[in-house]
Amino acid sequence: MKTYINSIVISCSVLAASLSSVAAAQDTQSSQNMIAVEAGSDFRCRLEKGLRITKPGEPITAKLVEPVYVGTTIAIPEGSTMRGHVSSISNAPRRIGQILSGDLTRPRIANVTFDQVILPDGKAVQIHTDATSGASDIKTAVYIPKSQRPRVRQKITDAAKPLTAPNKLHRLRQAAITSLPYHPSYLDQGTTFDVTLLDAIRAPQPFESADAQHPLGDNYLHLRLLTPLKSDMITHGAAIEAAVSRPYYNSDHVLLYPVGTKVEGTVKKAIAAGWMKKNGGLLISFSSAQTPDGTTRGMFATVAGVEATGDQRLAVGLEGDVKATTSTLSRLRAPVALIGPSRAVVDNTVDKTAWSRAGEGRNGFGLLGAGAAQASAATAIGFGYFGGALKVYQAFFAKGSNVDLAINTPVLLRIEDKPQLSAEPDLQAQSH
Numbered sequence: 284m285k286t287y288i289n290s291i292v293i294s295c296s297v298l299a300a301s302l303s304s305v306a307a308a309q310d311t312q313s314s315q316n317m318i319a320v321e322a323g324s325d326f327r328c329r330l331e332k333g334l335r336i337t338k339p340g341e342p343i344t345a346k347l348v349e350p351v352y353v354g355t356t357i358a359i360p361e362g363s364t365m366r367g368h369v370s371s372i373s374n375a376p377r378r379i380g381q382i383l384s385g386d387l388t389r390p391r392i393a394n395v396t397f398d399q400v401i402l403p404d405g406k407a408v409q410i411h412t413d414a415t416s417g418a419s420d421i422k423t424a425v426y427i428p429k430s431q432r433p434r435v436r437q438k439i440t441d442a443a444k445p446l447t448a449p450n451k452l453h454r455l456r457q458a459a460i461t462s463l464p465y466h467p468s469y470l471d472q473g474t475t476f477d478v479t480l481l482d483a484i485r486a487p488q489p490f491e492s493a494d495a496q497h498p499l500g501d502n503y504l505h506l507r508l509l510t511p512l513k514s515d516m517i518t519h520g521a522a523i524e525a526a527v528s529r530p531y532y533n534s535d536h537v538l539l540y541p542v543g544t545k546v547e548g549t550v551k552k553a554i555a556a557g558w559m560k561k562n563g564g565l566l567i568s569f570s571s572a573q574t575p576d577g578t579t580r581g582m583f584a585t586v587a588g589v590e591a592t593g594d595q596r597l598a599v600g601l602e603g604d605v606k607a608t609t610s611t612l613s614r615l616r617a618p619v620a621l622i623g624p625s626r627a628v629v630d631n632t633v634d635k636t637a638w639s640r641a642g643e644g645r646n647g648f649g650l651l652g653a654g655a656a657q658a659s660a661a662t663a664i665g666f667g668y669f670g671g672a673l674k675v676y677q678a679f680f681a682k683g684s685n686v687d688l689a690i691n692t693p694v695l696l697r698i699e700d701k702p703q704l705s706a707e708p709d710l711q712a713q714s715h
Contacts, residue, residue: 317485317486317487318353318356318358318485318486318487319353319483319484319485320351320353320358320359320480320483320484320485320486321353321480321483322480322481322482322483323479323480324351324479324480325351325477325478325479325480325507325528325691326347326351326359326365326397326400326410326412326476326477326478326479326480327347327348327349327475327476327477327478327691328345328346328347328348328365328397328475328476328478329345329346329348329473329474329475329476330343330345330417330470330471330472330473330474330475330476331344331345331346331449331450331472332449332450332453332472333450333453333454333457333469333470333471333472334469334470335467335468335469335470336369336372336391336393336467336468336469336470337467338369338372339368339369339370339371339372340368340369341368341369341393342366342367342368343366343367343368343369343395343397343470344364344365344366344367345364345365345367345397345476346362346363346364346365347359347360347361347362347363347364347365347400348361348475349361349528352528352529352530352542353542354530354541354542354543354575355530355538355541355542358486359400359402359408359486360402360403362403363400363401363402363403364400364401365397365399365400365401365476365478366397366398366399366400366401367395367396367397367398367399367412368395368396368398369393369394369395370394370395370396370414371393371394371414372391372392372393372394373391373392373394374389374390374391374392375389375390375391375392376389376390377389377390380677383648383673384648384649385464385645385648385649385650385651385652386461386464386466386649387464387465387651388464388465388466388468390468391468392416393416393417393468393470394414394415394416395414395415395416395417395470395476395478396412396413396414396478397410397412397476397478398410398411398412402486402487404487406487408484408485408486409484410480410482410484411480411481411482412478412479412480412481413478413479413481415476415477415478417470417474417475417476418474418475418592418593418689419470419471419473419474419475419592419593420471420473420592420593420594421473421475421590421591421592422590422591422595422596422597423588423589423590423591423693424588424589424590424591424597424598424599424605425587425588425599425695426587426588426599426600426601426603448472448473450472453472454472457469457471462649462650463650464649464650464651475592477507477690477691479691502697502698503587503588503695503696503697503698504527504531504540504546504584504695504696504697504698505527505528505529505531505693505694505695506525506526506527506528506546506693506694506695506696507525507526507528507691507692507693507694508523508524508525508688508689508690508691508692508694509524509525509526509545509690510522510523510524510525510690511688511689511690512550512565512567512686512687512688513685513686513687513688514553514554514555514556514563514564514565514607514685514686514687515553515555515556515563515685517550517553517565518550518553519550519551519552519553520549520550521549521550521553522547522548522549523547523548523549523550523567524545524546524547524548525545525546525548525569525694526543526544526545526546527540527541527542527543527544527545527546527572528542528693529542530542531698540572540574541574541575543574543575544572544573544574544575545572545573546569546571546572546582546696547569547570547571547572547573548567548568548569548570548571549567549568549570550565550566550567551566551567551568552564552565552566552604553565553566554606555685556607556682556683556684556685557682557683558680558681558682558683559679559680559683560609560678560679560680560681560682560683561683562606562607562608562609562683562684562685563606563607563683563684563685563686564604564605564606564607564686565604565605565606565686565688566602566603566604566605567586567603567605568603569582569584569696570582570583582698583698583699584696584697584698584699585602585603585696585697585699586599586603586604586605586694586695586696586697587599587603587695587696587697588694588695589605589688589692589693589694589695590692590693590694592689592692595607595684595686595687596608596609596610596684597686603697605686605688606686607683607684607685607686608684609678609683609684613674613677613678614678614679616674616678617671617674617675617677617678617679618671618675620646620667620670620671620674620675621668621671621672621675623642623643623646623667623671624643624663624664624665624667624668624671627643627660627663627664627667628664637657639663640653640656640657640660640662640663641653641654641656641657643656643663643664643666643667643670644656644657644662644663644666644667645670646666646667646670646671647665647666647667647668647669647670647673648666648669648670652666652670
């Protein structure tokens, strides 16, 4: 009997040891199938549907628009879902231009924190990120040779793309509400957030490499700025720093700059904006790169593209100069805005209808002007002239725009095999 009991105990011990070894092997294999994403990594996501700003704690969902790399491996693929919440809401001061357009609502800024990323296969990974307010109406300015620039028809097609974007009824309703003098505040569809990972995470090992999404021999080196740049505040010779956001391979499939490479440069020229619509400009140069393993190498690169946020209009020149521009259409429309009230002065029957008066009044002071213009034709003419004069002032006489590049702004560099001597462009002449 005793021998029988000893046999049972030995068998259970062997079984327990076997199960422990299997569990340990599974844990080791599971650990090997995970990839570590370090703190400081940038998660860039975009809001797919507009959201009304109500109170802190409101849930928010966005889509990752750029993959997150670890070395040359895609740790978090593009298209992953980011979930978070509105962490706080702050009020911004009203701007004079906003008031003159008839918008009396005090802007509200929603600070958003993301705490979860859901991979395309449905797996959820908890994350800890900083709070960010996001940026809307993002455009990328890229230098294009004159022979390759789009024709008028293509420009019209590109301008009409927002009309075909999803959630048309939602966007139309939001636009109607925000045209009121007092209205709720919204996070617009397409608002982009750059959030920084505060704590390292472990994500499932992906099955595709970086090469699957990015062609070899891409002549653009993708960076994100680590130094904010403002043409009216930064000075000539100031040091700047950026980080490589995508692995860069040359035409021979040799990895030159892995993700995390720090690129250093200087400001060659900075022009502040001035009155009479003189716009600002920047010329920056990157000269060295330090890879994560500590290797430092010289480089010769020209800025080929940069991202503009909000109402900024930027252009990139052949030599890599970045300058703010004024819309040609706005300059053409400004004098035209004076035609309506001028016709009403010549022919006093023009502004007799409520519809025509509302049109002139809205040009001057939004919906408030449209309502006030119903008092008389003279009132409508006054609002029409006010609106036209304001457009002329903003297009020709107001202070120009500065180049304002925030931290994490994407920048494209064109890598040159050999340095080429060329004169620095005259930003002062191009800033108009």
